[in-house]
Amino acid sequence: DGGITQSPKYLFRKEGQNVTLSCEQNLNHDAMYWYRQDPGQGLRLIYYSQIVNDFQKGDIAEGYSVSREKKESFPLTVTSAQKNPTAFYLCASSFRDNLRNEQFFGPGTRLTVL
Amino acid sequence: QKEVEQDPGPLSVPEGAIVSLNCTYSNSAFQYFMWYRQYSRKGPELLMYTYSSGNKEDGRFTAQVDKSSKYISLFIRDSQPSDSATYLCAMGGYTGGFKTIFGAGTRLFVKA
Secondary structure, three states: OOOEEEEOOEEEEOOOOOEEEEEEEOOOOOEEEEEEEOOOOOEEEEEEEEEOOEEEEOOOOOOEEEOOOEOOEOOEEEOOOOOOOOEEEEEEEEOOOOOOOOOEEOOOEEEEEO | OOOEEEOOOOEEEEOOOOEEEEEEEOOOOOOEEEEEEEOOOOOOEEEEEEOOOEEEEEOOEEEEEEOOOOEEEEEEOOOOHHHOEEEEEEEEEEOOOEEEEEOOOEEEEEEO
């Protein structure tokens, strides 16, 4: 089955720790995205990548880092510098340079800082 | 002013009702428009995509785009309790780079 997987589904972190969220896709999409979703605020773009070994900051990149070493994978690290990391994190992917830019989402990771 | 405005609801309707969900936007560069359905604690699922003004129908769902008014709608006919979810509008285009903006979502409850 083609799709996007995210792991873990739930993640708990102590303050001061870095954690890495996994995102894998087998849709042959070139572009991948990370969003953060908070109640009542919709989706906010953290980072995106159009091709392997290249990525750009979104609207709320501070305190986050990413890598794109493989087309299929786009892991997100939430660092200790992120002031309020408790949120629902969504990974998405799409074809690149496609005016339609239909993004398909994974199931999400809920991160809670204790 | 936000680029996309969407009434957060909640919107509560009886089973079988026609539901109308709406978004307004300010950026005339937006070229494509989407509706996503998101169940609680799940990722959004793409429901409808439209590229031009007018209507697009898929089963019980109809997406409508009015570019002149910068207004998009999603209609759900014969609503079912399983339609209870949050509905996100999204739109995008080339604005110095390809960009997609999401609305905050409208929570819909369909009562049996």
